[in-house]
Amino acid sequence: MSSGLNGRRRTRSTAVLVASILLIVGLVAWIAVARSNGVGGxxxxAGNGEEQVVEVKEGSNVSLLGPELEELGVVKSNAAFQSAALRDINSNNIQPGFYRLQKEMSADAAVEALLDPANKIxxxxxxxxxxxMDVAVVGGQTRxxxxxxxxxxxxxxxPRPGCVTAEELxxxxxxxxxxxxxxxxWALETVNAHAGDPKRLEGLIAPGEYTVxxxxxxxxxxxxxxxxxAKEYESTDIVGRAQAIGLSPYELLxxxxxxxxxxxxxxxxxxARVILNRLKEPMRLEFDSTVNYGLTSVEVATTDEDRKRPTPWNTYAKDGLPETPIASPSIEAIEAMENPAEGNWLFFVTVDKEGTTxxxxxxxQHLDDVRRAQESGVLDSGR
Known part of the structure; x- marks a missing residue:
């Protein structure tokens, strides 16, 4: 009796052991299948080829970034992303900005992509x-x-569907x-007066680096x-300083x-002082840059024909200032107009290739220096 009982016990133990082994094998197989199907977290x-733009905000970190990546479909789960970030000692070096990633990336691939400067916009x-607007330079590349x-x-x-084109802008x-x-x-009146022309916004975007x-x-x-x-320009007291030199803020710009x-x-x-002195005389400014602004293609020296062509900006053909700015002025240029040098100058010319002005x-006196400029090759006497 005892030997039969022991046999039945061994049979049951063997059955339990076999069942346990089968359960483990099945679990391992399920995990493998789940991972291959992207189900296991x-x-x-490296992604499914569908681009997804991601922003890393100033002051953000990986713990804040993970949930957003999950919501956007870049990674399967925040938990997987956090684990991948912990494994990569460089993850704390992810910089603020916008990145072009893909949807359905492994967490490791997402971390690597965020650390790759090639993916940062x-x-x-x-x-x-x-x-x-673009500027076509004669004999050179378009700026x-x-x-x-x-x-x-x-x-x-x-350009692809959904992105912003120059035409839309x-x-x-x-x-x-x-x-x-x-x-x-202080710029609304003039800008409104030039409705229909994108150049009416010229000068209203200050030089600098912008995260777009x-x-x-x-x-x-x-x-x-x-x-x-506008906030940057107004921080220089453009309104008050314009009044001090007898201009409107838009004229100062x-x-x-x-x-x-x-x-x-x-x-x-x-x-800046030459500009103010000429406006006060009054005499035309006669700046070649204002001639070029109205042309479809430009070069440093302008022709007699170009200088005679009336445009809203050509200060050879019109009195006073151009109707709008002709470029984006830096803060240094703004502050120069706000605080011009003292002097009676009405003319200036660059006289050599080293840039001496x-x-x-x-x-x-000006004609003498113009001749010097022509002799040094800076100016073309035939134009």
């Missing part, structure tokens, strides 16, 4: 003297305008309500840029754009 691979760079640069940020190298710049775009009150949301609309992007720029385009480094305040009170 993480996806596999380059911020918008606006340099002093930049223009809204992309601010609106085309915004398209690059939004669309990358190739042109339309908003030309036709949207300027007040809704953040145009400051590639998924935003054309109107919201321009509103953000113009609003931030326009004058500063001329300084930006005409003055060599270190001479901004002197060129000479300022004169009289036309006779």
């Amino acid at each position: 993480d996806y596999r691979g 380059t911020p918008l760079q606006v340099v002093g003297g930049a223009t809204l 992309l305008g601010i609106l085309s640069l915004i398209q690059q940020v939004s669309c990358g190298d190739t 042109h339309n908003v710049a030309a036709n949207a309500d300027p007040a809704q775009l953040g145009v400051p009150a 949301d590639p998924g935003a609309t054309a109107e919201s992007i321009l509103t953000d840029l113009i609003t931030r720029s 326009t004058s500063a754009s001329l300084v930006e385009r005409e003055a060599p480094a270190g001479e901004f305040d002197k060129v 000479v300022f004169n009170d009289t036309f006779e």
Whole structure:
């Protein structure tokens, strides 16, 4: 009896052991299948090819970023992303900005992508003297305008559905309500008067580096840029300083754009004084930069024919300032107009290829220096 009982016990133990082994094998198989199907809390691979733009906000960290990545469908779960970030000692080096990732990335791949500078969308760079529209340079490459640069940020190298194109930006710049775009009150009258022309917003986007949301609309992007720029310009007391030198704030902005385009480094305040002295005389400014602004293609030296062509900006053919700024003036150019150098100069010319600029009170002195410039090859005497 006892030996049979022991046999039955061994049989039951063997059955339990076999069942346990089968359960473990089944669990391992289920985990393998689940992982292959992206069910077990993480996806596999570098994504499904569908682009997803992700923003890493200033002051954010991986613990805050994970839930957003899960919500956007980039990673399967926040838990998987947190685990991957803990495994990567460089995860704390993820920088603020916008990144082009893909949906259904493994957590490890998402962390790697956020650490790869190639996936970070380059911020918008606006340099002093930049223009809204592209500029075709005779004998050279086309200089992309601010609106085309915004398209690059939004669309990358190739425009695709949903991104913001330069054409959309042109339309908003030309036709949207300027007040809704953040145009400051002191510029509204002139901007409204040029409805239909995108150049009416020239000068209202200050030079600087801007983080632009590639998924935003054309109107919201321009509103953000113009609003931030207005605050920067107004921080210089542009309203009060304009009154002190006898200009409106918009005229000061326009004058500063001329300084930006005409003055060599270190001479901004002197060129500002020349502008004010000429306006006071009164005498025409006669700046080649204002001639070029109205042309479809430009070169440093302008022709007699170009200088005679009337445009809203050509200060050879019209009295006073251009009707709008001709470029984005830097804070340095704004402050030069707000605090011009003391002097009676009415003329200036660059006389050599090293960039030496000479300022004169009289036309006779100026002609002597123009001849010097022609002899050194800076000016073309036949134009």
